[in-house]
Amino acid sequence: MVRMGELAATAGGGVLCTIGLGSCVGVALVDDDRGVAALAHVVLPDSTPHRRRGGAVETPGKFADTALPLLVERAVGEGAGRRQLRAVLVGGASMFALRRGGDAQEVGERNVSAVRDALRRLAVPVAAEDVGGGSGRTVRVQADGTVRVKVAGGGETVLRAPGAGRVRATSRPTSPSILRSAA
Amino acid sequence: MSVPAYTPLQRDALAELANIGCGQACTALGALLGRVVDLSVPTVQALDLADAVEALGPAEDVVTAVVLPTAGDMEAAVLLVFDQSDVARLGALLGVDPADHEMAVSAMSEIGNILGANYLEALMAVAGIAAEPGPPMGLTDMRAALVSSALASSTAALEAAILIDTRLSVEGEECSIAFVLLAGTDDIERLLQSVGLGTEA
Numbered sequence: 001m002v003r004m005g006e007l008a009a010t011a012g013g014g015v016l017c018t019i020g021l022g023s024c025v026g027v028a029l030v031d032d033d034r035g036v037a038a039l040a041h042v043v044l045p046d047s048t049p050h051r052r053r054g055g056a057v058e059t060p061g062k063f064a065d066t067a068l069p070l071l072v073e074r075a076v077g078e079g080a081g082r083r084q085l086r087a088v089l090v091g092g093a094s095m096f097a098l099r100r101g102g103d104a105q106e107v108g109e110r111n112v113s114a115v116r117d118a119l120r121r122l123a124v125p126v127a128a129e130d131v132g133g134g135s136g137r138t139v140r141v142q143a144d145g146t147v148r149v150k151v152a153g154g155g156e157t158v159l160r161a162p163g164a165g166r167v168r169a170t171s172r173p174t175s176p177s178i179l180r181s182a183a
Numbered sequence: 184m185s186v187p188a189y190t191p192l193q194r195d196a197l198a199e200l201a202n203i204g205c206g207q208a209c210t211a212l213g214a215l216l217g218r219v220v221d222l223s224v225p226t227v228q229a230l231d232l233a234d235a236v237e238a239l240g241p242a243e244d245v246v247t248a249v250v251l252p253t254a255g256d257m258e259a260a261v262l263l264v265f266d267q268s269d270v271a272r273l274g275a276l277l278g279v280d281p282a283d284h285e286m287a288v289s290a291m292s293e294i295g296n297i298l299g300a301n302y303l304e305a306l307m308a309v310a311g312i313a314a315e316p317g318p319p320m321g322l323t324d325m326r327a328a329l330v331s332s333a334l335a336s337s338t339a340a341l342e343a344a345i346l347i348d349t350r351l352s353v354e355g356e357e358c359s360i361a362f363v364l365l366a367g368t369d370d371i372e373r374l375l376q377s378v379g380l381g382t383e384a
Contacts, residue, residue: 004236
């Protein structure tokens with residue numbers, strides 16, 4: 001179980017799971033050949049406003065910019081090949097639209113684009129994703145690279161099978177700005 | 184972690200503030216439902232975000248959540264979580280057709296609005312803070328998805344959430360509504376100071 005703001009990695013027969021992702025983004029990193037998977041539960045896009053004096057981030061797993069480098073490190077620590085890592089993104093739905101300091105964009109949307117930016121900086125390609133929309137999701141990641149997604153009241157679907165470079169997402173992002181940043 | 188360790192006395196004070204708010208809410212909710220309503224707040228906890236999500240119940244269960252934000256001097260929000268059985272029961276008291284889920288969610292938003300607004304108003308009045316409750320937002324989804332999203336979208340509750348367990352009874356029918364105050368530790372400190380229980384005092 002990977003809870004809000006946490007991250008974990010597994011090798012061999014392990015399964016990583018995050019239940020009920022809303023605006024948070026579950027980021028899975030997989031290396032099929034070596035049977036290593038890692039999963040982060042990212043809550044917010046940017047750690048900058050939340051740094052303590054001295055620049056330290058108390059909870060790096062919570063923010064996209066600090067969680068992703070740590071996640072790559074964990075996956076490699078479990079034996080994954082740095083260049084064999086593929087990412088799978090799940091979540092970033094638009095849920096409660098609370099006003100947040102005049103920032104019009106939704107938390108979910110900002111999380112997704114911050115995760116994509118962080119992955120680009122780390123040169124990790126995105127193999128599959130199921131992001132945006134307005135529903136919560138549960139994600140299960142196996143060490144062999146299988147990623148399954150479930151929505152409330154629905155069955156589980158395979159978002160990514162082992163070896164697959166890109167499997168079509170089961171639901172399309174509804175927000176035009178998400179579509180734009182995906183292009 | 185930076186979850187503040189409130190003393191039993193401070194937690195009692197937060198519970199008492201919640202009780203004052205609930206007292207006001209009872210009358211309004213009773214009028215809406217046309218029944219005798221009783222509310223009590225037995226426990227208050229300050230929890231880390233991940234622990235708060237867990238403490239509210241099974242993560243994947245489908246529930247209806249209502250969020251009521253505040254605008255003004257204090258950026259806070261109240262989150263109320265209703266089990267589907269309570270949605271059906273409370274909806275029935277308001278004359279909602281059980282098959283009409285959209286109406287039921289709207290009814291829960293109204294109940295959440297009354298409870299949340301009265302609670303927030305009582306807190307603000309005691310602490311002398313000028314803030315007004317905004318419009319309620321209700322959604323039905325997986326519990327963890329709703330709770331974590333409410334926590335993530337509240338600027339204030341980045342480190343910890345104040346969990347207030349609330350029992351609502353409507354003429355003998357017991358409903359248990361989870362009630363969460365999403366407020367920053369600084370604002371909680373202001374509330375506690377206003378009743379003479381500040382940490383630095």
